[in-house]
Amino acid sequence: MTTLAIYSNKGGVGKTATAVNLSYLASRTGAKTLICDLDPQSSATYYFRVKPKLKSGAKGFVKGGKQVNRSVKGTDYENLDLLPADFSLRNLDVTFDKLKRSKKRLRKILSPFKAEYDFVFLDCPVSISTLGENILNAVDTVLVPLIPTTLSVRTYGQLLSFCNKNNYDAGKIYTFFSMVDRRKKMHREIMATVSKAYSGVLPSFIPYLAEIEKMGIHRAPVGEFSPKSVASKSYQTLWDKFQETTHLSLTGK
Template sequence: MQMLALYSIKGGVGKTASAVNLAAEAARDGRRVLLWDLDPQAATTFYLRSKPKVRGGVDKLVKGKSDLDRAIRGTDVERLDLLPAALGSRDLEAALETRKPSRLRKVLKPVMDSYDLVVLDCPPSLSALAEQIFSSVDALLVPVVPTTLSLRTLEQLDAHLDALDHACPIWPFVTLADRRKTLHRQVLESLGERWPKRLSTTVPNASAVERMGLERAPVGHFARSSPGGRAYAALWREIAQRLQ
């Protein structure tokens, strides 16, 4: 079971859109995928037409006593299951606080054989939960909006991970890009030079991605051949190659 997180210290950069679309692409590709909504805002849960509630409660989940199968739900996407956000996901934070690193991965142990890939949609913070994420996943997929500030937060994240004992690789990729803008082009170039591990697929600023909230579905399900739909399909192919 491989594990990836959509993570950034910065809010509103496309973590949730990317988590839902990449998980759906992976499922389409034949993988059995579990998408875990770790953000109390529950946007991923909403996009997949579910309600934020963890049966049995997150506290039990972390202790390993809860029936994980009951908390996980199916979605309209074949081979894609969802572990929804708990409205009180702050409880998750508290429950994980005192736990050893990689507890998050251990929580999933009972269903390890049922999934090929777990995708985490993370809230934008450097908290106890973030530390758990860093020590549990195979890589952090970090959406970068093409601005100077966004590059700066990427450096901050890198410095933070450098100081940790259990850290994972960072694979940045550009989202919300507008190729007509000179600044965007420049940021893309410097990202390429500074971050050899970056994913080369760029997700454009695309109206189809914005429409996910109305359609409540991954972009591949209602606008597969749109620029946004094609970008996420290509991004997943690139990630799948790396995971091999």
């Protein structure tokens, strides 16, 4: 099993759009794939047309085992399952905090999925507290969507220095540019500077595209309702480049 978090300590950067489209693309190659929606807003759950219901809520979730397994639902797509989120996850940070080894719980919760899945994607809410640390401890790779603006780059820098200061392996963090408008000089300049300054910047980006916003209307990955679009091709290239760069094989590690 290979675990990937689509994570950022910033909101509205395209995490959920990325998690939904990449998990869909992974499953299309025949790899058994699970997407875990960890966000109480349950947007990934909504996109996959699943009821936002986590059996036994956040308390059951942190216990792991059968409680979590029973909540997993199939999606409309072969090889792709979803662990839905619901509103109880708004307290996930506090619930983790009350437990022993509270920063390594998520890793334990996910471990039973090892036998069953090739890929496990986490669609993460914004958090750099206990939940954020659980995510960093739980996954093999972190993928951060980065809008090429000054504030987003600053937030990304904060994440990397947090990892360095707290002994998290910053080497497993990758980023790509999200919501890119190549007509904007500032976007082009920031992309060039960041690509030089940081390692782990993928050589592929996702443009700002109306087709991606339409996922909310179709409630499906772009590859389903607009397979020939630039949006669909951009996610495919991103997934290919991500696998090449991180040396993930199509069937997981």
